[in-house]
Amino acid sequence: MTNLLGLAGRPRSPYSPVLMQGAAPDVAYRHRHLLGIEGLSPEDIKYVLDLADGYVELNRQAEKKRSVLRGRTIINCFFENSTRTRTSFEVAGKRLGGDVINMSVAASSMHKGETLIDTAMTLNAMHPDVLIVRHPESGAVHLLAEKLDCAVINAGDGSHEHPTQALLDALTIRRRKGRLGGLTVAICGDVLHSRVARSNIALLNIMGARVRVVAPRTLLPAEIERLGVEVFHDMAEGLADVDIVMMLRLQSERMYGAFVPSTREYFHFFGLDYEKLRAAKPDALIMHPGPMNRGVEIGSEVADDIDRSLIRHQVEMGVAVRMACLEILTGDLGNGPPRFPPPRVGEG
Amino acid sequence: MSRLLFRGARLLDPESGLDAPGDLLVEGDRIVAVGGNLAAGARDAETVDAEGLCLGPGLVDMRVQLREPGAEHMESIETGGHAAAAGGVTTMVALPNTDPPVDDVSVVEFLARRAREAKLAKIHTYAAATKGLRGRDLTEMGLLSANGALGFTDGVQAVADALVMQRVLAYARTFDLLVIQHPEEPSLARAGEVSEGEIATRLGLPAITPAAEVIMIERDLRLVEITGARYHAAHVSTAAGVEAIRRAKARGLPVTSDTAPPYFVLNETAIGDYRTFAKLSPPLRSEWDRRAVIEGLRDGTIDAIASDHAPWDQDSKRLPFSSAAYGIVGLETLLPLALELYHNRHLGLLQLIQRLTWNPARILRVPVARLAPGAPADLVLFDPDVSWRICTDDFRSKSKNAPFDGRPVQGRVRRTMVDGRTIFQREA
Numbered sequence: 001m002t003n004l005l006g007l008a009g010r011p012r013s014p015y016s017p018v019l020m021q022g023a024a025p026d027v028a029y030r031h032r033h034l035l036g037i038e039g040l041s042p043e044d045i046k047y048v049l050d051l052a053d054g055y056v057e058l059n060r061q062a063e064k065k066r067s068v069l070r071g072r073t074i075i076n077c078f079f080e081n082s083t084r085t086r087t088s089f090e091v092a093g094k095r096l097g098g099d100v101i102n103m104s105v106a107a108s109s110m111h112k113g114e115t116l117i118d119t120a121m122t123l124n125a126m127h128p129d130v131l132i133v134r135h136p137e138s139g140a141v142h143l144l145a146e147k148l149d150c151a152v153i154n155a156g157d158g159s160h161e162h163p164t165q166a167l168l169d170a171l172t173i174r175r176r177k178g179r180l181g182g183l184t185v186a187i188c189g190d191v192l193h194s195r196v197a198r199s200n201i202a203l204l205n206i207m208g209a210r211v212r213v214v215a216p217r218t219l220l221p222a223e224i225e226r227l228g229v230e231v232f233h234d235m236a237e238g239l240a241d242v243d244i245v246m247m248l249r250l251q252s253e254r255m256y257g258a259f260v261p262s263t264r265e266y267f268h269f270f271g272l273d274y275e276k277l278r279a280a281k282p283d284a285l286i287m288h289p290g291p292m293n294r295g296v297e298i299g300s301e302v303a304d305d306i307d308r309s310l311i312r313h314q315v316e317m318g319v320a321v322r323m324a325c326l327e328i329l330t331g332d333l334g335n336g337p338p339r340f341p342p343p344r345v346g347e348g
Numbered sequence: 349m350s351r352l353l354f355r356g357a358r359l360l361d362p363e364s365g366l367d368a369p370g371d372l373l374v375e376g377d378r379i380v381a382v383g384g385n386l387a388a389g390a391r392d393a394e395t396v397d398a399e400g401l402c403l404g405p406g407l408v409d410m411r412v413q414l415r416e417p418g419a420e421h422m423e424s425i426e427t428g429g430h431a432a433a434a435g436g437v438t439t440m441v442a443l444p445n446t447d448p449p450v451d452d453v454s455v456v457e458f459l460a461r462r463a464r465e466a467k468l469a470k471i472h473t474y475a476a477a478t479k480g481l482r483g484r485d486l487t488e489m490g491l492l493s494a495n496g497a498l499g500f501t502d503g504v505q506a507v508a509d510a511l512v513m514q515r516v517l518a519y520a521r522t523f524d525l526l527v528i529q530h531p532e533e534p535s536l537a538r539a540g541e542v543s544e545g546e547i548a549t550r551l552g553l554p555a556i557t558p559a560a561e562v563i564m565i566e567r568d569l570r571l572v573e574i575t576g577a578r579y580h581a582a583h584v585s586t587a588a589g590v591e592a593i594r595r596a597k598a599r600g601l602p603v604t605s606d607t608a609p610p611y612f613v614l615n616e617t618a619i620g621d622y623r624t625f626a627k628l629s630p631p632l633r634s635e636w637d638r639r640a641v642i643e644g645l646r647d648g649t650i651d652a653i654a655s656d657h658a659p660w661d662q663d664s665k666r667l668p669f670s671s672a673a674y675g676i677v678g679l680e681t682l683l684p685l686a687l688e689l690y691h692n693r694h695l696g697l698l699q700l701i702q703r704l705t706w707n708p709a710r711i712l713r714v715p716v717a718r719l720a721p722g723a724p725a726d727l728v729l730f731d732p733d734v735s736w737r738i739c740t741d742d743f744r745s746k747s748k749n750a751p752f753d754g755r756p757v758q759g760r761v762r763r764t765m766v767d768g769r770t771i772f773q774r775e776a
Contacts, residue, residue: 217518217575218486233522257485259515265488269523 406438418447
């Protein structure tokens with residue numbers, strides 16, 4: 001059976017043992033881009049995670065090079081500073097044999113007055129296969145995707161979505177806990193400005209986890225509970241009996257005074273230390289998308305606890321998840337990529 | 349342990365609604381018994397004959413300026429404490445507009461230590477809502493509250509910026525804290541010093557529209573609706589302001605308010621020929637507003653009466669009207685001026701005492717203002733009827749700025765007790 005994207009039910013990688021179990025193997029990722037978690041099905045997510053699982057093993061071997069992306073051009077197009085995410089995508093693309101080009105937009109045409117759409121059309125003319133985009137404005141990546149013929153991966157748009165982060169977080173959790181459904185996850189801190197929080201809230205809900213957010217009211221957007229979370233303003237209450245504690249970075253450079261009074265007060269009430277962690281389950285694990293502000297949202301002793309902190313694992317899973325995403329979006333599409341995104345599951 | 353028996357007083361306890369003659373026994377720092385006749389069980393106790401006098405919880409004054417630290421030549425914890433004692437005030441809350449302002453835990457701790465040393469009235473403090481009272485950045489409300497700050501306010505100025513106010517309220521709501529606003533739209537208040545109207549026009553003084561109050565209150569009420577924070581409008585002075593709060597309470601918003609004696613015993617005519625002692629912020633209003641404030645006190649829209657004690661030295665007040673400082677001292681005149689509401693039959697005596705004690709204590713969440721066994725012995729014994737004239741030279745406060753010199757009043761404090769210690773006593 002071949003689905004709309006031509007992603008047939010064969011394992012996409014020899015490193016996907018999990019794919020052969022669980023859901024029917026012909027259930028694949030059915031979208032042309034990866035712009036956000038919202039709109040994905042549990043099967044879509046499981047498909048990516050299963051594929052990525054295999055790449056985790058590959059990445060731990062001495063010989064990591066594959067040729068899945070040979071001849072493909074991948075452009076890392078970052079309109080906002082990033083080291084971690086950009087490098088992660090670059091490593092992922094190169095391990096799969098693709099040609100990865102880093103476009104430093106800070107030093108290019110955007111600053112000469114070119115509009116975003118002009119930039120898109122220029123890039124389009126170079127026939128890339130995948131464009132990986134980060135942009136400081138929410139929705140900008142979607143705007144680009146409409147104008148491009150290639151697949152687009154959202155590497156973070158404003159305070160909207162950062163889907164590969166949520167996928168790598170999900171892979172990290174699933175590998176440690178064996179599942180996502182039924183877990184209770186507390187997302188703590190600056191939810192207001194966080195694209196990581198929005199993507200994670202969406203993904204965890206889709207996969208049947210229970211999601212809480214814990215933050216002072218100044219760091220929570222209005223009606224956040226409508227996104228499927230339980231809201232807490234007290235760490236002890238919010239962390240009670242959770243399986244996973246996900247800390248978010250306080251974007252201190254632009255926030256002191258305006259949203260929270262000081263580092264000292266923030267850490268006292270909302271920073272993660274062993275004292276607050278006591279409320280969580282004894283085997284609760286700690287995550288952070290990085291980069292961390294030690295002593296602001298997380299104490300060093302917790303961040304560096306090798307038994308409970310998954311922060312380094314998250315970085316490792318990031319490369320594997322991005323390899324999976326790149327492979328899926330450049331997969332053998334039979335008749336070539338459809339010009340328009342196919343209908344989603346359940347819509348046709 | 350020392351025991352003191354008040355005999356035959358008219359006992360006034362707003363919490364229980366008690367208003368009856370009886371005895372009250374104090375042992376150590378606590379009230380141990382309240383009842384009809386306690387003489388039998390208290391033979392060893394020192395007895396105070398309170399026949400013809402009223403005994404109620406000590407007054408809780410939720411708005412004073414004590415000028416310490418920074419302007420001790422105008423008032424200090426010590427002198428303010430003595431003024432409070434003479435006024436029957438056993439608990440008071442200072443505004444954070446000191447120098448340095450109360451926007452840091454260390455200043456809260458300093459004030460607590462000074463109050464312990466003075467051992468007079470119980471002194472609490474509000475902390476600034478924004479750092480340096482500048483109206484921009486939030487203060488460490490969580491830590492300040494944990495160290496004793498009872499609420500958050502920028503003192504004698506409003507938090508002007510609506511977005512900042514929204515965040516102040518939202519952040520306060522996180523910790524269930526009280527936010528107190530000086531309800532006056534600053535851009536309108538900049539226009540003058542007195543309330544707009546005929547008096548201002550005749551005197552040729554630049555004036556502020558009375559709507560400056562209701563505009564700020566209405567804005568804040570919208571933000572309270574969004575954030576759910578506990579909000580308190582200070583010294584409400586206009587009919588429109590009272591009405592806005594009345595409607596908000598009817599809608600169930602977590603809103604309270606207070607007013608100060610000048611706003612129900614004076615109107616704008618007190619300015620006379622440029623009397624700077626009658627220069628207040630907010631300014632004295634029209635007679636119509638004054639009556640609306642009384643009506644607000646009567647129906648409970650205005651919960652509390654505070655002195656709004658604002659000490660200023662001569663140099664700050666003996667100036668042309670426009671250059672003079674705002675505010676008057678009020679601790680020592682709080683009770684007799686408030687009693688005018690009783691003598692003029694606007695409020696019953698128990699109702700009045702409720703607005704001076706139990707209501708502010710409840711808003712502030714301090715465990716005082718009760719005549720009940722086990723409660724702290726914070727008491728005021730007063731003669732409700734005795735006639736006398738206010739004499740500002742007799743004030744214990746270091747500053748004498750009040751427009752009430754020579755005013756005939758009725759009712760006077762006879763004894764003030766804090767935690768079983770008598771901190772003020774006056775013979776008949």
